[in-house]
Every structure is written in C-alpha cells, then in structure tokens.
C-alpha cells in the first residue's frame with residue numbers, strides 16, 4: 487500500500503504517516519522543506535529502506551501539487567491507495583481581527599489544487615484512492631451551534647479567519663462528494679467566483695472516496711487510543727455528523743483515529759464527516 491501525505495512534516499500528518507509506515511505502508515511526503523526530517527532517525531531509516539519518499543512543494547502552487555501526485559504515483563509503482571491532507575497554517579494574533587492566517591485561503595486553495603491535478607489514472611470511480619482531509623469541528627453555522635458554550639464563544643472571537651478557510655475546504659469537499667450545500671456561500675476571497683469550473687476539478691459528485699475528519703480543539707497530549715477503553719469508556723468519541731460536548735482532542739488521537747479506526751473500517755466512514763472529541 488502507498489500513501490501520499492500532504493501536511494506530514496509535523497503533528498497529525500506526521501503521526502499518521504509514522505503509524506502507516508510502521509504498518510508497512512510506504513509514504514510519499516509532500517513538503518515545503520525536505521530537510522525537515524534530517525535529524526529524524528525513524529524517518530531516515532524508512533527513507534534508507536525505500537519506504538518513505540520526500541517531494542518538495544507548496545500546496546498553494548498548482549504545478550507543485552501536480553508534481554507531488556506524479557512523484558507519489560511513481561514511488562507507489564503506479565498505484566496509490568491513500569491520500570492524507572492535513573495542511574494548515576499557524577495563525578498570527580491581531581488585536582482587531584483575532585487569529586489571522588498569512589495565506590487566508592491556504593487549505594481551500596491547496597485542496598482545490600489537489601483535486602484539480604489528480605492524475606487521470608486515479609479519477610475513475612473504481613480507481614480512486616481513499617482521501618482523508620482534516621478540517622475542523624464547528625465551522626458551518628449548523629455545527630457551530632452544537633459546540634459547548636465556552637468553545638462557541640472562543641471560536642467566534644478568535645478563529646474567524648482559520649475557520650473561513652476550513653469552510654472553503656468543506657465547500658470543495660461537498661462538491662466532490664456531491665453533497666448539496668445548504669449553508670451560506672464561502673467568502674469570495676477564499677473561494678473565487680466560478681471555482682466549480684476550474685480546469686481539472688472533478689464534476690459535482692465525481693469523487694466520493696472521501697472521509698472528512700473534524701477534530702475539536704487540538705492539544706499536544708498523549709495518545710489515549712493506544713491505551714484502549716478505560717473503565718469501559720472509549721478513549722475518544724468519533725461520530726459521523728455532529729457530536730455532543732467535547733472540548734478537545736489530541737493530535738496523536740486524531741492520527742490514531744485515522745489509521746487504527748477509519749482506514750480498517752473504511753466502508754463505515756466513506757463519504758462521512760467524522761467529529762472526533764474527548
């Protein structure tokens with residue numbers, strides 16, 4: 487099995503990629519900086535064994551993403567089973583605007599680029615790789631309403647810009663999945679008018695092998711998933727659709743959910759949006 491991981495230099499993408507490598511899946515990492523693993527003995531040993539491959543590129547640059555796909559297909563000897571998209575940006579603090587992103591449409595544009603440049607051999611329904619994209623819990627108006635009160639206030643006050651971008655990503659994913667969009671339009675600064683007709687973008691409903699993962703507020707805590715249930719209680723809740731309660735979840739547990747829960751039970755998760763919370 488071969489995986490193409492965009493956003494795997496650190497955190498969720500990295501933890502998931504390491505789990506995949508440990509299971510014997512080979513991985514092509516799409517990275518802005520291919521020196522990022524120079525001092526990472528674990529990844530270095532996978533590189534040496536021909537199991538991990540690094541390709542340089544920026545998700546916001548169409549040609550880079552196209553080259554990423556080509557490299558992933560080449561390293562996978564013509565097959566590609568999984569695409570993991572966990573690209574995100576570190577926001578800066580602005581006194582007037584809350585948290586702002588240097589590239590306000592980072593996730594939306596990178597995801598559009600990913601779909602637009604998908605190789606022809608992977609487009610037919612029977613040939614599509616599984617695609618997992620990370621967005622966030624509580625970004626559509628209807629899911630925002632289900633957040634615990636304190637989190638709702640926090641999101642509204644501080645996370646407008648990052649969530650505008652994730653909202654755009656959700657819109658692109660809904661298009662590919664063929665799920666009707668009943669929410670307000672995405673801001674044109676995030677998703678420009680006419681985006682549905684961008685060359686290369688699959689037709690509405692043209693790519694359905696997608697799982698959207700929507701974590702709650704992320705922490706750098708340990709992986710509870712590896713410890714299993716405690717007093718009969720699951721280490722985290724993963725629910726298709728909306729979930730009650732739950733403020734946080736660790737990045738390591740999101741990686742655990744992706745590799746240990748969602749991939750082995752793909753039929754249960756395909757086409758869904760999974761909220762993952764404690």
Ligand SMILES: NC(=O)c1ccc[n+]([C@@H]2O[C@H](COP(=O)([O-])OP(=O)(O)OC[C@H]3O[C@@H](n4cnc5c(N)ncnc54)[C@H](OP(=O)(O)O)[C@@H]3O)[C@@H](O)[C@H]2O)c1
Pocket residue numbers: 492493494495496497498499516517518519543544545546572573574575576592593620621622623648700701702703704705737
């Ligand atoms: N913070 C939260 O509470 C929260 C909650 C829910 C969802 N999320 C979202 O969940 C996702 C994963 O979270 P995380 O903590 O694992 O993210 P993260 O640590 O911010 O990692 C983001 C990844 O995206 C890469 N990246 C950024 N810009 C790129 C570009 N232009 N081209 C290619 N790669 C680029 C980064 O690479 P570099 O090393 O080059 O920077 C890094 O590998 C993110 O989208 C995040 O916003 C966050």
